[in-house]
Amino acid sequence: MFKTVIRRAGKCAAVAAAGLMMMSAQAAEPIKIGSFLSVTGPASFLGDPELKTLEMYVEKINEEGGVLGRQLELIHYDDVGNASSARNFASRLIRSDQVDIIVGGSTTGATMAAVPLIEQAQVPFISLAGAVVITDPVKKWVFKTPQTDRMAAERILTDMKDRGITKFGLISGTGGFGSSGRTQTLEVAEQMGMEVVADVTYSGSDTDMTAQLTNIRNTSGVEAVLNFGFGQGPAIVTRNYAQLGMELPFYQSHGVASDSFLELAGSSADGLRLPASPLLVPDSLPDSDPQKEVVQNYKAEYEARWDSKVSTFGAYAYDGLMLAVRAMEEAGSTDPEAVRNALESIQGYVGVTGVFNMSPEDHNGLDPESFRILEVQNGEWKLIN
Amino acid sequence: MLAEFLQYLFTGITIGATYALIALGFTLIYNASHVINFAQGEFLMIGGMATVSLTSMGVPMILAVVLAVILAGILGIALQRFAIAPAKQADVVTLIIITIGASIFIRGIAQVVWGKEYHVMQNFSTDQPIEVFGAVLNSQSLWVLGIGAILVVGLVLFFTKTLIGKAILATSMNKEAARLVGIRTQMVLMLAFMVSALLGSVAGIVVAPITFTSYDIGIILGLKGFVAAAIGGLGSGVGAVVGGLSLGIVEAMAAGYISSDYKDAVAFSMILLVLFFMPRGLFGAKVVERV
Numbered sequence: 128m129f130k131t132v133i134r135r136a137g138k139c140a141a142v143a144a145a146g147l148m149m150m151s152a153q154a155a156e157p158i159k160i161g162s163f164l165s166v167t168g169p170a171s172f173l174g175d176p177e178l179k180t181l182e183m184y185v186e187k188i189n190e191e192g193g194v195l196g197r198q199l200e201l202i203h204y205d206d207v208g209n210a211s212s213a214r215n216f217a218s219r220l221i222r223s224d225q226v227d228i229i230v231g232g233s234t235t236g237a238t239m240a241a242v243p244l245i246e247q248a249q250v251p252f253i254s255l256a257g258a259v260v261i262t263d264p265v266k267k268w269v270f271k272t273p274q275t276d277r278m279a280a281e282r283i284l285t286d287m288k289d290r291g292i293t294k295f296g297l298i299s300g301t302g303g304f305g306s307s308g309r310t311q312t313l314e315v316a317e318q319m320g321m322e323v324v325a326d327v328t329y330s331g332s333d334t335d336m337t338a339q340l341t342n343i344r345n346t347s348g349v350e351a352v353l354n355f356g357f358g359q360g361p362a363i364v365t366r367n368y369a370q371l372g373m374e375l376p377f378y379q380s381h382g383v384a385s386d387s388f389l390e391l392a393g394s395s396a397d398g399l400r401l402p403a404s405p406l407l408v409p410d411s412l413p414d415s416d417p418q419k420e421v422v423q424n425y426k427a428e429y430e431a432r433w434d435s436k437v438s439t440f441g442a443y444a445y446d447g448l449m450l451a452v453r454a455m456e457e458a459g460s461t462d463p464e465a466v467r468n469a470l471e472s473i474q475g476y477v478g479v480t481g482v483f484n485m486s487p488e489d490h491n492g493l494d495p496e497s498f499r500i501l502e503v504q505n506g507e508w509k510l511i512n
Numbered sequence: 513m514l515a516e517f518l519q520y521l522f523t524g525i526t527i528g529a530t531y532a533l534i535a536l537g538f539t540l541i542y543n544a545s546h547v548i549n550f551a552q553g554e555f556l557m558i559g560g561m562a563t564v565s566l567t568s569m570g571v572p573m574i575l576a577v578v579l580a581v582i583l584a585g586i587l588g589i590a591l592q593r594f595a596i597a598p599a600k601q602a603d604v605v606t607l608i609i610i611t612i613g614a615s616i617f618i619r620g621i622a623q624v625v626w627g628k629e630y631h632v633m634q635n636f637s638t639d640q641p642i643e644v645f646g647a648v649l650n651s652q653s654l655w656v657l658g659i660g661a662i663l664v665v666g667l668v669l670f671f672t673k674t675l676i677g678k679a680i681l682a683t684s685m686n687k688e689a690a691r692l693v694g695i696r697t698q699m700v701l702m703l704a705f706m707v708s709a710l711l712g713s714v715a716g717i718v719v720a721p722i723t724f725t726s727y728d729i730g731i732i733l734g735l736k737g738f739v740a741a742a743i744g745g746l747g748s749g750v751g752a753v754v755g756g757l758s759l760g761i762v763e764a765m766a767a768g769y770i771s772s773d774y775k776d777a778v779a780f781s782m783i784l785l786v787l788f789f790m791p792r793g794l795f796g797a798k799v800v801e802r803v
Contacts, residue, residue, distance in 0.1 A: 171628060172628070301773070327767075327771075327772045328772045328773055329767075329772055330775075330776060332732040334527060334530070334719075334722060334723035334732075334733075335523050335526060335527050335722065335723075335764075337519060337522075337523040337648075337764075338519070338520050338523045338524075338764045338765075338767040338768040338772070339767055339768075339772045341516060341519045341520065341523075341768060342767075342768055342772075345516055358630075359630045359724050359726070362630070362724065363723070363724070370641040370648055370650055371519075371641075371648055372641075372648065387629055387630070390632060391630055391632050391724060393632065394639070
């Protein structure tokens with residue numbers, strides 16, 4: 128009895144294998160798109176929408192006939208927000224999966240851990256993480272889609288200057304995002320001739336920032352306050368700010384540009400400004416805005432497919448995938464060198480995050496104006512410029 | 513100048529009262545079993561999260577609070593019955609490790625059930641802050657302080673005036689002797705976990721409007737509460753309150769007057785100092801353990 132089962136199973140396997148071989152002979156090899164993302168773990172709010180976006184658009188592109196007449200195959204791993212597993216998965220993508228291009232790296236830590244391997248293996252890589260170090264200095268094989276924190280700082284400080292503000296207080300989180308943002312803000316302020324008169328921090332686990340804000344309030348000459356931080360901290364800062372009755376113009380960073388921040392901060396958020404992706408205000412964009420259609424489509428398609436709110440982080444993955452597809456189409460092949468060159472010369476690609484103009488000196492391709500300055504009014508985002 | 517000082521003081525007292533409430537939960541279980549229950553923070557989280565999710569389902573606030581506290585109480589009993597009791601002969605360190613495991617388990621379940629987002633709870637009374645001599649006080653801080661005070665008085669009365677409270681104390685002092693005089697020690701332990709869970713969940717509910725709540729809020733607050741309990745002297749109710757308040761005030765003063773960067777460093781140096789000169793904490797029992 129047992130023997131016959133084994134024999135039958137063997138026959139089945141042989142038939143299946145033969146079938147598979149015939150199929151693969153018929154269709155061209157799929158183009159392999161590799162990805163390592165923080166789908167679970169502390170950075171899952173980044174990786175989860177990113178993976179959903181990649182899955183959804185790979186499906187969509189395949190239904191529409193694929194790229195260069197070949198289907199796309201998405202190979203993805205979950206690095207759980209851990210830089211060393213990100214490195215391991217990057218190595219697996221390169222060595223055993225032999226992918227044609229990598230779109231991934233939810234966090235700066237994960238991205239930077241994988242960069243040396245990728246540079247060595249010479250595979251085009253589009254990162255979805257924020258910090259400026261990823262593309263500055265330029266690395267031959269590494270590109271990225273989100274704006275840098277430096278651009279956010281530039282955008283905020285320009286807006287302050289337009290309102291006649293030259294001295295401001297800075298309160299930042301001590302986490303990676305906050306401290307990198309703090310460094311960039313200090314540098315940009317110096318370049319723009321502005322003065323950071325108070326500079327305080329809070330740690331990610333703090334539950335009350337009243338003391339730090341009181342410190343800023345009592346510093347003479349403060350004309351505005353900027354909070355660079357991530358997670359629930361900025362929402363607490365916003366609430367404390369309102370409780371203290373501080374009337375100075377208040378700025379947040381792009382790190383909290385999401386609807387859940389509005390929910391947490393409630394009415395305290397009224398009047399604050401921040402730089403954000405146009406994805407938060409798709410319908411208030413003027414019709415002349417080239418991004419309007421792209422942004423509206425992405426939002427509609429994502430929300431229809433996943434039945435959950437669209438996030439700016441997913442949009443980074445959208446832009447990453449579309450840039451990869453466009454580069455392969457322009458290169459006419461998946462040859463790594465050709466794809467890399469095509470990526471580097473992409474001009475005027477209109478994405479959800481902004482309009483990308485890549486160059487050998489700029490592997491990000493965005494400018495600070497791709498951020499829109501939004502103001503919270505009556506619990507809703509309002510486009511300022 | 514005074515306004516500034518008062519502002520730091522208010523901030524410190526509010527945070528400190530939160531730490532104190534959590535420290536009390538640690539104290540209670542430590543008193544009954546000499547176990548440091550690292551799942552204490554999770555009771556806190558269950559209280560806040562259950563209240564938020566029930567109110568969002570349309571349950572009235574008061575009822576949601578009661579249900580959340582009951583849920584936490586059941587969880588406390590379950591923790592003792594299914595995780596601690598089966599390992600009854602194990603030594604205290606093993607039991608502490610079990611509570612760490614239990615906390616990870618509870619957190620995992622909460623993450624699956626409630627998701628990973630932070631949630632808001634409305635202030636119990638007005639959102640309008642109260643102004644005192646130029647400093648502002650969140651109205652919710654008064655709730656934290658008031659409910660904290662009631663719980664502390666209630667606990668003191670419970671331990672000194674009621675038979676069950678005395679039974680818990682007796683069990684902690686000598687389990688064998690307590691059993692000989694007719695105390696059902698297993699019941700007593702279960703009770704201690706339940707009361708501690710109730711306490712933790714109430715703390716979680718009153719602080720949620722200030723700190724927000726999420727599935728992992730228990731890690732941070734639980735750890736700070738443990739530190740407060742250690743400063744005050746594990747096992748001392750007064751110590752938990754004093755430890756919590758002083759930790760909070762030192763943190764706020766350090767953030768305000770020195771630098772926010774050194775806030776945690778100052779707080780932890782204080783712990784080192786206290787434990788160095790008074791290893792059993794400020795109000796710890798002055799007994800010498802017989803070896």
